[in-house]
Amino acid sequence: MPNSIPAFQIQNFLSRHTAQVPIFSLPNTSPHDQQCPICHSFYIDPPSSHYVHPDFPLGAHIAEYAVRIKNVGGCEHIFGRRCLEKHLKAGLPWSHTCPMCRREWLPPPNAGRRDILREIDGALQGLERVEELVRDDGARMAVEGVERGLRRAREGLEGNRWI
Numbered sequence: 001m002p003n004s005i006p007a008f009q010i011q012n013f014l015s016r017h018t019a020q021v022p023i024f025s026l027p028n029t030s031p032h033d034q035q036c037p038i039c040h041s042f043y044i045d046p047p048s049s050h051y052v053h054p055d056f057p058l059g060a061h062i063a064e065y066a067v068r069i070k071n072v073g074g075c076e077h078i079f080g081r082r083c084l085e086k087h088l089k090a091g092l093p094w095s096h097t098c099p100m101c102r103r104e105w106l107p108p109p110n111a112g113r114r115d116i117l118r119e120i121d122g123a124l125q126g127l128e129r130v131e132e133l134v135r136d137d138g139a140r141m142a143v144e145g146v147e148r149g150l151r152r153a154r155e156g157l158e159g160n161r162w163i
Helices: 007-016 081-089 111-133 137-158
Strands: 018-021 064-069 078-080
Touching: 007 018, 007 081, 018 081, 064 081, 078 081, 111 137
Parallel strands: none
Antiparallel strands: 018 064, 064 078
16 A cells, blocks of 8 residues: 555554543543544543553454544544554555544655655756766766666656555
């Protein structure tokens, strides 16, 4: 999937930018406050241990426990832990953002590739200018070899195999 977020980034986000919310501390102004806004399941109390196996929340029919987003540009929405992980793993163009306010939680999945391509294009333009100034055949061949390598790297990054 071209919009996939690497698993290590998802686990890092879940461990650093979410906090378990006990049921008694959830707002109680509306019946919906006690439900996940994604799947509408009612929340249960979070697991008692601090460690939750990454696959535990994705098990079949395991009730949702609430987690609050923290330290991500003011977004503090509450979601079910299982739904939040599914949202991040969905590989959709907006999977890196909050489903409620669309604030970016993570950089867009292909942002790194775009930055690398921009750097390669800049380097190729610079090498073309250098090549015009170089008089020595050996140095010119070396510059052309670097250009070929950069073009191959760019082609690899522009291809559909790089995610």
